Amino acid sequence: MRVITTLVSILTIGAASLLAQAPAPIHLTLQDAEALSLKNHPQVLAAQDVISAANQRAREARAAYYPELNGDTTGSQGNPQGRIGAGYLTDSRLFNRYGLGVTLNQLITDSGRTPNLVANARLRANASEQDYQATRYDVLVGVNNAYFGTLRSQALVRVAQETVATRQLLVNQVTALAENNLRSQLDVSFVSVNLAQAQLLLISAQNEVQRAFAELTRALGSDQPAMYDLVEEALPPSPPGDLEMLVAQAIQNRPELASLRLSLQAANKFEQAEKDLSYPTVSFLGVGGYMPYINQELSVPIPKEYEGVGVNVQIPIFNGHLFTARREEAHYRALEVDQRLRDRQQQIVRDVRAAWTTANTAYQRLDVTAQFLRQATLANDLAKGRYDLGLSSIVELTQAQLNVTQAEIENLSAKYDYQSQYATLQYTIGGLR
Numbered sequence: 001m002r003v004i005t006t007l008v009s010i011l012t013i014g015a016a017s018l019l020a021q022a023p024a025p026i027h028l029t030l031q032d033a034e035a036l037s038l039k040n041h042p043q044v045l046a047a048q049d050v051i052s053a054a055n056q057r058a059r060e061a062r063a064a065y066y067p068e069l070n071g072d073t074t075g076s077q078g079n080p081q082g083r084i085g086a087g088y089l090t091d092s093r094l095f096n097r098y099g100l101g102v103t104l105n106q107l108i109t110d111s112g113r114t115p116n117l118v119a120n121a122r123l124r125a126n127a128s129e130q131d132y133q134a135t136r137y138d139v140l141v142g143v144n145n146a147y148f149g150t151l152r153s154q155a156l157v158r159v160a161q162e163t164v165a166t167r168q169l170l171v172n173q174v175t176a177l178a179e180n181n182l183r184s185q186l187d188v189s190f191v192s193v194n195l196a197q198a199q200l201l202l203i204s205a206q207n208e209v210q211r212a213f214a215e216l217t218r219a220l221g222s223d224q225p226a227m228y229d230l231v232e233e234a235l236p237p238s239p240p241g242d243l244e245m246l247v248a249q250a251i252q253n254r255p256e257l258a259s260l261r262l263s264l265q266a267a268n269k270f271e272q273a274e275k276d277l278s279y280p281t282v283s284f285l286g287v288g289g290y291m292p293y294i295n296q297e298l299s300v301p302i303p304k305e306y307e308g309v310g311v312n313v314q315i316p317i318f319n320g321h322l323f324t325a326r327r328e329e330a331h332y333r334a335l336e337v338d339q340r341l342r343d344r345q346q347q348i349v350r351d352v353r354a355a356w357t358t359a360n361t362a363y364q365r366l367d368v369t370a371q372f373l374r375q376a377t378l379a380n381d382l383a384k385g386r387y388d389l390g391l392s393s394i395v396e397l398t399q400a401q402l403n404v405t406q407a408e409i410e411n412l413s414a415k416y417d418y419q420s421q422y423a424t425l426q427y428t429i430g431g432l433r
Contacts, residue, residue: 025229030147033220037143041221044139047132054125061121064114067106072289074099101289101306108311111279116272123266130259137255139219140432144423146219150212151230152416157209159408160202167195167401174394187394194398198405235366235415236422239359243352246429250352251345253430260341267334274330277323278316285310348428355425362418369407369414376400376407 038044078094107114171191177183217225240246251257288307316323383400386392426432 025227027231028228029231030144030233033143033147033216034140036220036222037139038136039221041139041219043135044132044221047128047135051125051128051132054121054128058118058121058125061114061118064107064110064117067104069105070103072099072101072103074101095302096293096295097291097302098293099289099291099306101287104284104286106284106286108282108284110281111276113273113276113279113281116269116276120266120269120273123262123269127259127262127266130255130262133255134259137427137430137432139221141423141427143216143219144427144432145420146212146216147230148233148416148420148423150209150216150228151232152413153205153209153212154230155412155416156205156409157202159405159412160198160205163198163401163405163408164195164202167191167198170397170401171195183394190394190398194401197402201405233419236419238363239356239422239425243356246356246425247349247352249431250348250429254348254428255430256344257341257348260337260344264334264337264341267330267337271327271330271334274323274327277326280316281314283312283314285312352425352428355421355428359418359421359425362414362421365410365414366418369411373404373407373411376403380404 075098076094077096082094084092084094171188174183174187174191178185178188213227214225216228286307286309289305291302291304291306294302294304380397380400380403383392383397387394387397423432
């Protein structure tokens, strides 16, 4: 007995120590969850990086407006009277020298190509900002669904625990009555089966809670699993009655459509820029420098300082239809974006109509399931009273208990399903912030 007492004491102390070491659940509201997801989720952070990269591409396009200035240092060795005789058409002389200088190249005009490229880059940067908003919406609706899904799973565990406790109490009562020959062993078998079903429901519900927490952790953008103490949210209002107003709101507010509209404008600007390739380009050129060392044995003296300026006009004449093909490619890319915009708009209209119908159905289920629970509870009370008086069989009572459990599950599911569906409806119309 001393050994057993000692082992029990050790196990008790160990269990208490483990409980003391277990981290406390993190208190979390829906607003906190949304803020955490927008701060930590890798999709949101990646979308921010895309915006930064797109802004740099706009700077790259604007670089053509500024002069290009390069420094040069050159040394050479050659026979003084030699000439380059092969390769490009040239008669440059060979001689020993060492020089320092700069070259300046400034675009004067390329017939509007650079302004169109800059406009294209700016529009694409703006489109990436709308893509970032769309990513935020995706993350937010995911957090809402995971949040309400976790609340539903926790509520289901509570229902399962209450069901196990209620049915365990009934098993104890019927077993005691059977031992005194007031009830049959068949009654004991029926209530025992009911208890086993409740225990299976509890195991399944506990597993669902763990899965829901994993999903919530992912939605929050967290790398480490954690337990959360979630705060219940008030039921949202009924879905708006004007469906066409919601469709118009979605077309106006959805960032995906705004991004595609900007992408279409950018594609049109790029098409115009490709057309401008066929027009002349005018550039200013300038060079200047100093040669501290020159071979003085040359027949013609060369000054140590040098400078020169020029203007170059490049007129495209023929390049194997390259510019024509590029212009046509840009045209078809713009047509592709236009069709993608049209397709996405049709998808969003479909999603709004489907989400509105689903939200209305979920809203209607609230009253039906509440009535179902009231009637099932009343029927269970009546069945329990009839069974206690010996006016009904155990089958009637166990069936009434099953109905109560089902009604409780349906009722809590209706609540959280409606909260989730309402968030999805807000997502489809661009109402999440």
